[in-house]
Amino acid sequence: MIFLLSVLSLLVCQAVLSPISNDAIFQYVDDHKDEFVQRLKDWVAVESDSSDPTKRDLVNNMMQITKDFILKLGGSVEMAEVGEQELQSGKKIPLPPVILAEIGNDTNKPTVCFYGHVDVQPANKADGWLTEPYTLVEKDGNLYGRGSSDDKGQVLALLHAVEAVNTIGLPVNVKFIIEGMEEVGSNGLDKLVEEKKDTFLSNVDYIVVTDTPWLSKKPGITYGARGNCYFFIEVQGARRDLHSGGFGGTVYEAMSDLIYLLDTLVDAKGHIRIPGIYDGVVPLTEKEIKLYKDLEFKLDELQADTGVTRFLHDTKEELLMYRWRYPSLSIHGIEGAFSGSGTKTVIPAKVIGKFSIRQVPNMNPSVVEKQVVDYLESKFSERKSPNKMKVSMIIGAKPWLADMNEPQYVAARKAVKRVFNTDADMIRAGGTIPIAKNFEEVLKKSVMLLGIGGPDDAPHGQNEKISMYNYIEGTKLYASFLQELASQKAP
Template sequence: MPVVKFLEYVEEHQNDFVERLRKAVAIPSVSGDPAHRQDVFRMADFLIDELKALGASVETRDPGQQDFHGQTLPLPPIVLATVGNDPAKKTILVYGHYDVQPALIEDGWATDPFTLVEDDQHRLIGRGSTDDKGPVLGWINVVEAHKKMGLELPVNLKFCLEGMEESGSEGLDPIIYSEADKYFRDVDAVCISDNYWLGTTKPCLTYGLRGVSYFHLTVKGPRADLHSGVFGGTVHEPMTDLFALMSKLVTPDGKILVPGIYDQVRQVTDEEQKTYDHLAFKMEELHDAVGNKINIHESIRDTLQHRWRFPSLSLHGVEGAFYNPGDKTVVPARVVGKFSIRTVPDMEPEKVTELVKKYVTDEFNKLNSKNSMTIECTHGGNHWLSSPQHPNYVAAAKAVEKVFSVKPDLTREGGSIPVTLSFQEALKKNVLLLPMGRGDDGAHSINEKLDRSNYVSGTKLLGTYLYEVSQVQL
């Protein structure tokens, strides 16, 4: 059987696949650092060369330019690649990103972040190993295995690879929508591998993500910063007003204080409750991830529901305030408090913004301050929800069982991957989140890693999924 030959090939050639990942990690494609913008382009060229060498038809789209704090930078290309164009086969679109978060050895890395190192526990350590170069290369490994064995893929495969995901996917959405009836016209379903298992022992399928609405709360007073010894106690201080307002947003146990927020939240059904019964997750995994036992909720069910399907409000920082070591008796003239709300079904970003603005304005008026206050939503990404009963998910579940000999957990996630919603809305097709890495991979953190077993088995899973999805009615 072709799928058996494929699995054998992956097992036998895993060292070659690790070397491919090693070359990719060595390219410091940090999209958020102008000094590395050319490296992001270099990473795109690397992927283009890899795909062309395997016979893929590759084209690119130019997203244009970026205004980066007054500096104009070219945006890296959207790489579109096609393997197969048989009209009798289904066409599956896979998405991934080739840029990474910043990483410096002085941040606390045990090894050079851009040199892939395999430790004695067979963890492949390096920036981008799990987010998202490993999964992207997993798809390329699948194509290589079939080409080298002289086998046709069971589906037509399309790639959409971007280089700005870690910087807000700037320039991607317009291309997705403009290509919906062109390059993406024949797509039957979408698969994204840019997330992680819930824990460390069991694969999962992810069918929901929270959205995020980000706010800037600005308080302005004097023309310039003031000396607290001269003016303290004689003027309304912006920082004092800001702290008073920020303290009214959320309680220490996580309850959002904005009136009306919870009225929009979809109720938990009995059917949904059952999905939490046997999840492979322990509270110790939360403690290990956080580095302390500071959990609000005691049960796994409550913890995961507040991570996945209830909204949360987090305070992120204050711009304009003194933050260097030492003492400085300054009264800031202008401060900006930054916070976000993670949203869930059936919350609407516009309604959330309306409620937040009204509440903060009402609370500011109660202060009787002579300072001025403005609040704006700088980003309003919506939540995303699919159905694990969709044939695309059923096919993925069968693939998990064949590769890992276990039924996958059905999970949602607390973070946001805006491109899932973009593909779903633009293409009107089902989007599947099929993770490769584990919950302890440390994406965005120091010593990011991807276990060799996850990389190898993950490549097997991606290929097996293609065989399973080719047999279902989408």
């Protein structure tokens, strides 16, 4: 009798994970395609711009809409308060609550927690949009609208996948962390994760971020991201702005000092001149070189998309390495300088230069900060200017790198193979994803970025879109991932 029950149990497990069940789930997704697109249309219509405090009610409305949908799926939802935001005027307003939701609590199943956000970047048609940014428009196989890719479309694809898989029963427990302030720094989220690590997040085995693009039209799984050290160089000269007609040629100008300092940071080939900055970079291995060679990526397509006529590096492998696994330094702007139209012959009294260093494993932000400060103080001393100079690091976000052999990465690769009939590209992000590192450090669990955005979705720019193919097939990817994850050995 015991043997018979064991056989029946095995058959049930195989049935849940079989291609036949998967086919039924995929068919469910295809059958509900129009409904899924309509829901994205409804979500895009909500102008949940987190950067504009006057639209805070719209962000809150978007959070409520998301909560209601998760409840409809059979989940339980907590709207976690994360404090207040102080505006420049000094007024304080509540931050949008963070959704903590779960579907399933079977202790015999693994638990995966998905992170996403439903706030968006600002958008106006006058900025160069060809369509109304908050009206989803389908054209040439693409769905245009603010948030269609970043991140409403990706969050919805995940929720629709849970809906589809749940028609036969979820093989894993699913949790969600969905916020409404990601586009302005995820205010309060780090503290919330720390507070919930022993309660809501205590039984989580895996964390998946659903807010990333592919490198090409081939599906990609992201296993690493660079960090970000953001610096201000402040140079103070006279007590007030001076007229160049009366003082030009007679004073040490703050702007000249600043431009000199900025020019010493990086050479024409992108090499950072700060001594010791490359000491912490993990050495390149032959295995990693092969990984880059196998990626699907074309320089000419990137040139066509960006309008860049020539890059600093000539091969695919070199460009991707310097984009992902080596540090870079970029100069972003000067505050206090005249930047309007027309001619203004002022000598600014104080200017602030802004630049960032995208650091990589195993660079440490505190070490980078000291290297930068020491170097700039040395260069400023050489200039022998009487002006005052101060360097400060405003952001010190760490890089993140995961083990591609962890169970959820294996499950994701199998899911990509099943849905798209191709091997996934294993990629890294050149930008910074602080929440990934935060999850890893606080929860000590495997973190993976499994997004479905396209390489040309323009998530922060004009005419943001997600392709219909990525949206629908991406839903199948998430559905297949849930099933494949159940078959992996628990961490």
